[in-house]
Amino acid sequence: MGKIIAVVNQKGGVGKTTSTVNLAACLGERGKKVLLIDIDPQGNATSGFGINKKELRASSYHLILGEQTARELAIVTPYPNVSILPSNIELAGAEIELVEVERRENRLKEALCQVREDYDFLLIDCPPSLGLLTLNALCAADTFLVPIQCEYYALEGLSQLMSTVRQVRRLYNPHLEMEGVLLTMFDSRLNLTVQVMNEVKKFFPQKVYKTPIPRSVRLSEAPSFGMPITAYDKRSKGCEAYRKAADEILRANRRR
Secondary structure (H helix, E strand, C coil): CCEEEEECCCCCCCCHHHHHHHHHHHHHHCCCCEEEEECCCCCHHHHHCCCCHHHCCCCHHHHHCCCCCHHHHCEECCCCCEEEECCCHHHHHHHHHHCCCCCHHHHHHHHHCCCHHHCCEEEEECCCCCCHHHHHHHHHCCEEEEEEECCCCCCCCHHHHHHHHHHHHHHCCCCCEEEEEEEECECCCCHHHHHHHHHHHHHCCCCECCCCCECCHHHHHHHHHCCCHHHHCCCCHHHHHHHHHHHHHHHHCCCC
């Protein structure tokens, strides 16, 4: 049965989607079957794999509303072992439409049950908020992974995220665990970066990945070409870092 990992941080601009896309590609390179579920209405993970959001006839919006199944919606990408459930702006209305729906927090969990056996890892790219879509991801997930930007406001809102996680554990998903914390936009030359890293390690001892993701022009450029970094520049430092981070995930999940 595939492991479901929600990639979550309600603060925008922390490298959440970049991390989801590139970890999916790196895990696929390692021979693992991966399904990326894009539940961010911005659909950046979708376009990050070269899919035109405007041409989609169906998306994760239809999945969450129960109008289509995950198998019907999954698109096989050109990259080894990676498929994606795409998203577009239609999904922005889902939170309003779900308000009156019974067991609305479990819509994604129920939809993914049908395909868990088909994949080794299912990565959910969450929106930068703690609304109903992110709640669905946390209810569906076995674990959650938190990308944290190595800058001044990195820890702002982290306590709010953990408070939400505690509520989800208490009310909906008692088995939800932290997969890990991924440090992004890392620059070891800056004192502030080192300070943030040390603070994060105090918050989450034993959960911070040893491999930080460096600041990288190539990582920033790749999405505009609709490619993960493994295809755009496989020799770049950013690609090397995501491969090492993926290997850390695999070591922590050796049975998969």
